[in-house]
Amino acid sequence: MRHLRLSIERDIEQAMEGMDLKDTRRRYRDHNEFVVLERFLAQPVVGQFLHEVDLLADDVNRNYIPGHKKGGSVSFYALLNKAPAILSLYRSPALLMFLSRLVDAPLMLCPEDDPHSCALYYYTQPGDHIGFHYDTSYYKGKRYTVLISLVERSEHCRLVARVRKRGETEEIRETRIPMDPGTVALFNGDKLWHAVTPLGKGEERIILTLQYVTNQEMGPLNRAFSNLKDAFAYFGPAALLRWNPSKGKG
Ligand SMILES: [Fe+2]
Incomplete structure (x- = not known):
C-alpha cells in the first residue's frame, strides 16, 4: 500500500511538471472558478484506475430520477474496499496541495462517512445523463468538485457547463466540454451550473469524481438532506446504513 501511495505521488508530481500554475490559476479565476486540465493524468495511471473499475462492476448502483438523472454510481464505501489506487489519488498530499494553490483555499478531504467524497459515475445505457444542477455545498465551507475522465467512448454524452467569463454578467456561454481519458475538470x-448530455446507443462514459471542502463540518439538517439525496440519486439506500445521525456532521 505504501508503495502504491508513493507511486501515485510520483504520478501526480509528473502531471504537474511543466504545468504553468500561474496561467492555470488565471484561467480558473477568469472562468468563475472553473478550469479544465487536458490529459492531466497519463494513460498508465488511467489504466491502473480502470483495472479497479473492472473489479467494481458488481458495486454499481443504477439510479433513475425522471426528468433529471439516469445512470450508475459507485460510492466511496465500495472504493474503500476495492480501489486502493483511486483512494491514493484522492488522499494524495501532492494533489491536495496543488488543488489548494489552484483554487487559493486550504482544501481538506471530506469526512470518511461522506459516500460522495470519492466516487464513480457510469453512463453505460442509452439516455444516461444528468440535468443542469450545482454541486451544492452542504458543508459549512466551500465544496470543490474534481471530475476525472476514465472512459469517454461517446459522441453524445458530454459535460456541458454555463461558463461565465469574469466581468460578463449578461451573456453566459454554454460550453460542451470533451474529456479525453485523464482530463480533469475542477470547479467550485x-x-x-452544469449537466451531462444523454449517452447514445453503444456508447460508454465513466467519470471519477473527487470532492474537497474547506470545512468538514455540516449541520444535522444539511447532513440528513445530503445523505438522502446521495441514497436516492446516487448510491442506493445501503449508503444510509453508514450514516450515524447522532454525529450531526459528515
Ligand atoms: Fe455535478
Missing part, C-alpha cells in the same frame, strides 16, 4: 460546486 456552488458556482458552475
Whole structure:
C-alpha cells in the first residue's frame, strides 16, 4: 500500500511538471472558478484506475430520477474496499496541495462517512445523463468538485457547463466540454451550473469524481438532506446504513 501511495505521488508530481500554475490559476479565476486540465493524468495511471473499475462492476448502483438523472454510481464505501489506487489519488498530499494553490483555499478531504467524497459515475445505457444542477455545498465551507475522465467512448454524452467569463454578467456561454481519458475538470460546486448530455446507443462514459471542502463540518439538517439525496440519486439506500445521525456532521 505504501508503495502504491508513493507511486501515485510520483504520478501526480509528473502531471504537474511543466504545468504553468500561474496561467492555470488565471484561467480558473477568469472562468468563475472553473478550469479544465487536458490529459492531466497519463494513460498508465488511467489504466491502473480502470483495472479497479473492472473489479467494481458488481458495486454499481443504477439510479433513475425522471426528468433529471439516469445512470450508475459507485460510492466511496465500495472504493474503500476495492480501489486502493483511486483512494491514493484522492488522499494524495501532492494533489491536495496543488488543488489548494489552484483554487487559493486550504482544501481538506471530506469526512470518511461522506459516500460522495470519492466516487464513480457510469453512463453505460442509452439516455444516461444528468440535468443542469450545482454541486451544492452542504458543508459549512466551500465544496470543490474534481471530475476525472476514465472512459469517454461517446459522441453524445458530454459535460456541458454555463461558463461565465469574469466581468460578463449578461451573456453566459454554454460550453460542451470533451474529456479525453485523464482530463480533469475542477470547479467550485456552488458556482458552475452544469449537466451531462444523454449517452447514445453503444456508447460508454465513466467519470471519477473527487470532492474537497474547506470545512468538514455540516449541520444535522444539511447532513440528513445530503445523505438522502446521495441514497436516492446516487448510491442506493445501503449508503444510509453508514450514516450515524447522532454525529450531526459528515
Ligand atoms: Fe455535478
